[in-house]
Amino acid sequence: MNTFQKGLSSLNKEVEIGSLPIQGQIPIWLSGSLFRNGPAHFMGGHWFDGLAMIHKFSFRHGNVSYTNRFLRTEAYHHVMEAGKQVAGFGSAGTAGGSNNTNVNIMKMDHHFLALTESPGMVEFDPLTLNTIGVYQFQDNIPAHMTTAHPHLDPHSGQLINFTIQFGKTTFYHIYTIDPMTAHRQLIGSIETDRPGYMHSFAITNHYIILLEFPLVIQPMLLKTGKNFTDSLIWKPDQGLRFLVVSKADGKLHRIVESQAGFGFHVINAFEQGKDVVIDACISKEASAVTNLSIDQLTGDSQIGSHPQFKRYILEEGRSVAVEEILSLESIELPSIHYQRYNGQNYRYAYGVSTSLLHPENMDNQLIKIDTRTGESKIWSQEDCYPGEPVFVATPNGTKEDEGILLSVVLSGVQGRSFLLVLDAQTMDEIGRAEVPHHIPFGFHGIYTEEGM
Template sequence: MKAGFQTLDREAVVDRLDVRGRLPSWLSGTLVRNGPARFEADGRSFRHWFDGQAMLHRFGFADGVVSYRNRFLETPSLHAVRDDGRIAYAEFATDPCRSIFARFFTRPRITPNANVNVVSDGERDWALTETPIAVEFDPDTLATVGLSDHRDAIKGEVTTAHPHQAPLTGDLVNYVLKFGRRSVYQVYRQRGRTRELLASLPAERPGYLHSFAITERHVVLAIFPLVVNPLSFLLRGKPFIENYRWRPELGTRFVVIDQTDGSVVADRRTDAFFAFHHINAYDTEDAVVVDVSAYPDAEVVDALYLDRARDGVELPLPFPTRYEVDLAGDGPVRSRRLADDALELPRISYSAHNGRDYRYAYGVGAHGNLGHDFFNQLVKLDVRTGRTTRWHEPGRYPGEPVFVPAPDARAEDDGVALSVVLDADAGRSALLVLDAATFAEVARAEVPHAIPFGFHGRFTSASH
């Protein structure tokens, strides 16, 4: 398991991976995955899993053959780490060690280390992180093209690496958080290279939001009570996330925003919980349904510091939980757990069911719901019945399962799930292909090295 948190320096190009099993004849396209791959700078280690320097991994599928290449994102933060041997940018939980004096008189350097996700705006491909600096890359060679250059009035310090495609318009939707005496969440939509402000939501103590939800009609922000006083960034001399405080007495706030005019149509609070990832959301006649991989609190952030993760410290587990936000009156937010199996890094049949009613979700979990061995199984969840199907092999650690629908799919789960799996004993990884309907193994393609645990990826069909 420790190999998943170790540096991978090797960049490789393999035209044909060894494949065990037989790939579906229709599986043609590319899977690009993103995640951290370098965790040291001149003997000094980054402190958190989220801090490692970004590397892209590309799996190509054609005629039953799987190719592979991997490449670092060539960003200013990587150049400082690799070429100068220093940490020059503030990461999620690692600081360049500027003095308090320097904090007052030096503008903070927002990291361009885009190690979380990948997305296309219809014209270009981007690697993303939680700062508003995206990194363009070539989807074939993985070569870095350059940094984003939005020249509009939407400015800020924090965003999500999980923009959504609006189900009805196809616009990309996201938010940027601007810190200040009165901080503000700026929700925007983007068509091509043009961003338009949709709504502004003030916040005295903004919360840490890794993702958000979208439906056909609404944008939903779940503001967890892991909150910050923005002055702390100047006064406390600590890395970004260590300025946040868990304040459960604030509860979790659901803000529902109308996509047509940016108006707030509901603002409700419920009991405190925390989440990194939303599973999906959709509208009913008088409510918004929001499914979340929910933790009881924010202890998971601390559990993912590298020294603890490498030592196998017990990992808090999230469970798929449904929240229903009433839009017709002032009713309470109703909630219920969808299944008894933990589920993290959730994916759905996105193109057909994003923001709409759905049945199946896929994610990683923990065998026996025991958190001492990291995420070590894949889980398929039927959100209507609560039934789960699992894939587990001892000593194997799967990553986020990306669902790819069959081109003539007749059911929501007609397709395959793709997951990069680390074999801890062999010290190498493989791409696992599961039949999404049965969760039976279809094939696996062996990679010549261990791929560090990553975060998110995107499949693009060859026909696109």
């Protein structure tokens, strides 16, 4: 049995714990909450299809409390009350169990929303974690799919995302959300004849960039009861296309091509003169999508889909991107000092990674990569498996990496999880708060001082 197998098993307990045992120290200045999202009840055999659970770690005066709750979605009621298996990313099942929003969390106009790639966002109460319901926008932007990674534009203060509308012609509809009024406004619509599966995208000062991978969605195969991956076909001959869209008028500014690759996550992007630089977690093929069933992850063979840190430079006047690999280490679930450096020239990226000396099918270290030197710093502990590191800046800090990282880590030997606090500059441990049970491997979350 793999020591990380517990992280792919169900957690059905909902608890409230007022104070977790602490080793080391939790910074006194930390006075908000970390919200995490991810699957917690597995039925269909695919990691991505577990029922959504929100986990909340709250910090006050060096103490840490913990609460978790399942989102009471349509999918939850189908599975937990009716005993049905619902169709998902990699699991076939019955229709109707929708809005299993187990991927990410967004804060908008004081609303806390759980997201996935289907258009329905599910609102929850940040104090109790009780489910409020599907959030309704008052507009009619067409959507069959979307991303769970909207961007906050540092210049306009608007949120930016896009939807995919399938039909005889497929459209990417790019829109803004006013975070104070939750009003959506269409920026522009881009036609495509090869709709790519895109989990995230990039923004810079002047552009929105869609990474149209050659992992093509075949709308005719998006049938009720089928799993989503059955509709995907890998067409490496088509290569990767960067659709560079102008923020100002929503028009397609240019298309830049590159060799085939696939990635779930963009790390960051920025403009350098008239060039556009995009950093992303990229694998050479689409096995990152097809090798994530629980049986495959916990099997004896290496799945071989750990992505690399790739930089693409879209030079002015060139139709083919310049490619660089910035680190030999793998990186996934990336984060940066988002509030200050999203869409801007930056230096440091953080993420989970798998050891080059001890590779496993689940990431077993946290990594910090210096994009200017390629050097990396690593935190690891034997038989420990960390989740996405969330960067929290030190109050009044002036340096890009002045802050801490928060990561939920599974101790494979103990079969329990802990919240790890690292110094983001040194990657040294500051402290940890121990949870009395395991937390299944999740995906994304946010730290905020609202919602205590």
